Amino acid sequence: MKSTVFAGILLMSSIAAAAPPKTALVIHGGAGVITRAQLSAEDQAGYEKALNAALDAGNAVLQRGGSAREAVIASVTVLEDSPLFNAGKGAVYNAEGGHELDASLMEGHTGKAGAVAGVRTIKNPILLAEAVMQHSPHVLLAGEGAEHFADTRKEIERVPPEYFDTEHRYKQLLKAQAEEKQTASNDLKGKYFGTVGAVALDRNGHIAAATSTGGMTNKRWSRIGDSPIIGAGTYANDQCGVSGTGWGEFFIRAAVAHDICARMKYRGDSLTQAAEEVLLKVVPEMGGDGGAIALDRDGNIALPFNTEGMYRGWIKPDGSRGVAIFKD
Structure with missing residues (x-):
């Protein structure tokens, strides 16, 4: 009897040892005023297809034993290449009718980070952010300097500024400029953002964790939001990773991404407690809005947002997956 029990224990131990370690992935395509009335069934299907493609790309990396850094880059690159999202190809227009793109990347176990801001001719800003992290002594490069650095890296593809032009984003610019003429209000809540x-x-x-954006529609003076700011729009440590989306000025002021991870590390909050406290209380009380995706080292996922919707998707450690857009 004892030998049978012992043999059973050995068998269970060998099965546990053979089981691959857990992986998990969570993505977002921006938060804002996204309601069912605004999206046709065809449009909704298009967004869900793009989110699933991004999940597939990142998960393929994880399943073959690739790094978390490689996985988030794979997912974000897919989203940057889609005209549906405000990043890369689908970037919004600034007030001058051009595009200025930002991106950032951070590894939790090394603390390494890279970011770019205000680039105009980089097809995939997230790849340039990785190059900054891997091949420069810096964390954040901006504007023409970032593009000059891109010229030193053969893997970074440059494109003409017109590559980022899309009709629906141009219509958003015209609408924003028309509204600007009609009101002197500085209230940007729920308007013209995306990440x-x-x-x-x-x-x-x-x-x-990785984040990429085209910024704010009709932005002036080379405005930069939270997306390329480590600790604001992107952060990762050995316990937690966060990517934010929303009104960047408030995410910068509240150091949203870092605050979520810090609440876990220093106060012992769960991932859900930390993320919901920051996104559903701290940011709204300051006057901002938006959302975030967060993941901890046990594979727990949090997706809080205080807007009407957030494009999001996930693959949990047990392999279950999903995509969602609306609150319900």
Whole structure:
């Protein structure tokens, strides 16, 4: 009897040892005033297809044993290449009728980070952010300097500014400028924002987070939001990873991404407690809005947002997955 029990224990131990470590992935395509009345069934299907494609790209990396950094880059690149989201190809227009793109990336286990801001001719800003992290002594490069650095990296593709032009974003610019003429209000809540991002947990238990955006429609003076700011729109440590989306000025002031991870590390909050406290209380009380995706080292996922909707998707450690857009 004892030998049978012992043999059973050995068998269970060998099965546990053979089981691959857990991986997880969570993505977003921006938060804002997104209601069912605004999206046709065809449009909704298009967004869901794009989100699933981004999940597939990142998850493929994780399943073959790739790093969390590689996984979030794979997911974000897919979203940057889609004209549906405000990043890369689908970037919004600034007040001058051009495009200025931002992106950032951070590894939790190394603390390394890279970011770019205000680039105009980089097809995939997230790849340039990775190059800054991997091949420069800096964290954040901006504007022409960032593009000059891109010229030193053969893997970074440059495109003409017109590559980012899309009809629906141009219509958004015209609408924003018309509304600007009619009102002197500075209230930007729920208007003309968008971002994409991803957070991944790999088989080594490492976490990485990435964010990319075209910024704010009709923005002036080379305005930069939270997306390329480490600790504001993107952050990762050994316990937690976060990518934010929303009114960037408030995410910067509240250091949203860092605050979520810090509440876990220093106060012992759960991922859900930390993320919901910051996104559903701190940011709204300051006057801002938006959402975030967060993932911890156990594969727990949080997706809080205080807007009408947030494009989002996830693959949990047990392999279950989903995409969603609206609150319900």
